[in-house]
Amino acid sequence: MKTTISEVYKFVDQEITIGAWLANKRSSGKIAFLQLRDGTGFIQGVVVKSEVDEEVFQKAKTITQETSLYVTGVVREDKRSPFGYELGVTNIEIIHESVGYPITPKEHGTEFLMDNRHLWLRSKRQHAIMKIRNELIRSTYEFFNERGFVKIDAPILTGSAPEGTTELFHTKYFDEDAYLSQSGQLYMEAAAMALGKVFSFGPTFRAEKSKTRRHLIEFWMIEPEMAFYEFEDNLKIQEEYVTHIVQSVLKNCPLPLKTLERDTTILEKVKAPFPRITYDEAIQLLHEKGFDDIKWGDDFGAPHETAIAESFDKPVFITHYPTSLKPFYMQPDPNREDVVLCADLIAPEGYGEIIGGSQRIHDYELLKKRLEEHNLDFDAYKWYLELRQYGSVPHSGFGLGLERTVAWISGVEHVRETIPFPRLLNRLYP
Known part of the structure; x- marks a missing residue:
């Protein structure tokens, strides 16, 4: 089922696919957290090494900021998230790899941000x-x-x-x-x-x-x-x-x-x-x-x-x-x-x-x-x-x-x- 982040609340405990970009990510050995956005909203995708193919986990660890993706996973309620839901990722398909994205999570000056509006x-x-x-x-x-x-x-x-x-x-x-x-x-x-x-x-x-x-x-x-x-x-x-x-x-x-x-x-x-x-x-x-x-x-x-x-x-x-x-x-x-x-x-x-x-x-x-x-x-x-x-x-x-x-x-x-x-x-x- 292909849907959007704003609509995932309709599919709790179901597997869905969203087209998204990687806004940010972090990983800790056996788990990777992907911050995904699709224009309608933001959601966290959780990739657990023991629950996916090795190829999928390697993608999760190496994909770069603003790479475009199709992400498949199971929707779960998450009361800790401001959004209220997260995605238990089962598969990642890279559409286009983003290389050298200029706006990183660090602080940037106003003029730089305006030049890259x-x-x-x-x-x-x-x-x-x-x-x-x-x-x-x-x-x-x-x-x-x-x-x-x-x-x-x-x-x-x-x-x-x-x-x-x-x-x-x-x-x-x-x-x-x-x-x-x-x-x-x-x-x-x-x-x-x-x-x-x-x-x-x-x-x-x-x-x-x-x-x-x-x-x-x-x-x-x-x-x-x-x-x-x-x-x-x-x-x-x-x-x-x-x-x-x-x-x-x-x-x-x-x-x-x-x-x-x-x-x-x-x-x-x-x-x-x-x-x-x-x-x-x-x-x-x-x-x-x-x-x-x-x-x-x-x-x-x-x-x-x-x-x-x-x-x-x-x-x-x-x-x-x-x-x-x-x-x-x-x-x-x-x-x-x-x-x-x-x-x-x-x-x-x-x-x-x-x-x-x-x-x-x-x-x-x-x-x-x-x-x-x-x-x-x-x-x-x-x-x-x-x-x-x-x-x-x-x-x-x-x-x-x-x-x-x-x-x-x-x-x-x-x-x-x-x-x-x-x-x-x-x-x-x-």
């Missing part, structure tokens, strides 16, 4: 992170599909920039200027006027010369947009969404979380509703924590967001930022022209902003005025303005950065580990 992905740690990333993606589709959202694909090449062109990758689109998209939001606004509730999920690009542990040049965004949703409606669905994906990981990825030694007690507290503080209150809180230099109108950096998050045991919304700090399309507070109806969701444990969202301006004249104030090209935004001419309605949306969210839920320090092939300031290989 195509191989580093095979490690148990990277496998666990990618499993958690996959669960976030799966549960994202589940959440929005269950609530009647329609998935819309935004273009990657665009002639306009939702948040200005200073951090965009410029290219030529035949004889026109074009940019790699930094957000699908504007297109989702158009789609929401057609389909009500929509979301995009795709790659976005920021030409930001940052080397922090929170930044990537290319990353993935989940961007919902909802017609007839106002500020409070928007915060409510963000709480429900983040609660859903965190609880889905807790339920469906216990072994990856255990592999990463993630303290799940913090994640278990992530249930709606989330605490909220205004920008004004955040400034006051920072002053109380000794950040005397920050003043009203300043943006928050990583140390500020971390200090704010330390005061709460769940993600926290910071709402009502100054108009001057935010993009042109955000709806002003009806009671205060100097702030907008927006919120950033700050993750606990120093992981920073994972969501930015707002109610959007739905008044044609006000949006036109904002475009003028930001010196943006009216021709490039003509279609966006027209959304306010033909049946405009209050609408809201947000964007969640997948890699930062994976980093937080996984408990890993740097976002470079949360995307299969990271694009960093000085890295375009492999």
Whole structure:
């Protein structure tokens, strides 16, 4: 019976065959322990000299790391194993011998591992992170599909920039200027006027010369947009969404979380509703924590967001930022022209902003005025303005950065580990 590691629980005390790679091995005279992986998981194969042919035992002792194999054996329950099962090996067939595999069980430097990212992905740690990333993606589709959202694909090449062109990758689109998209939001606004509730999920690009542990040049965004949703409606669905994906990981990825030694007690507290503080209150809180230099109108950096998050045991919304700090399309507070109806969701444990969202301006004249104030090209935004001419309605949306969210839920320090092939300031290989 040929099967996979993730399915061996169905075949206890039965003989099965798996296609696998040798991740590691150790032996002690008359017994060899093979750490096997097949993409679905990891399992230990135990080869006892007295129970197999001499040829099989010699293979077990001499096969090299990352050699591909067909391994046959009897599935046994093993309470000492985190996986819960092991394989009593009866036969080994070598498919392809791996020679000189560069990533050995010893410690390697970050740059070396990044140069060998195509191989580093095979490690148990990277496998666990990618499993958690996959669960976030799966549960994202589940959440929005269950609530009647329609998935819309935004273009990657665009002639306009939702948040200005200073951090965009410029290219030529035949004889026109074009940019790699930094957000699908504007297109989702158009789609929401057609389909009500929509979301995009795709790659976005920021030409930001940052080397922090929170930044990537290319990353993935989940961007919902909802017609007839106002500020409070928007915060409510963000709480429900983040609660859903965190609880889905807790339920469906216990072994990856255990592999990463993630303290799940913090994640278990992530249930709606989330605490909220205004920008004004955040400034006051920072002053109380000794950040005397920050003043009203300043943006928050990583140390500020971390200090704010330390005061709460769940993600926290910071709402009502100054108009001057935010993009042109955000709806002003009806009671205060100097702030907008927006919120950033700050993750606990120093992981920073994972969501930015707002109610959007739905008044044609006000949006036109904002475009003028930001010196943006009216021709490039003509279609966006027209959304306010033909049946405009209050609408809201947000964007969640997948890699930062994976980093937080996984408990890993740097976002470079949360995307299969990271694009960093000085890295375009492999």
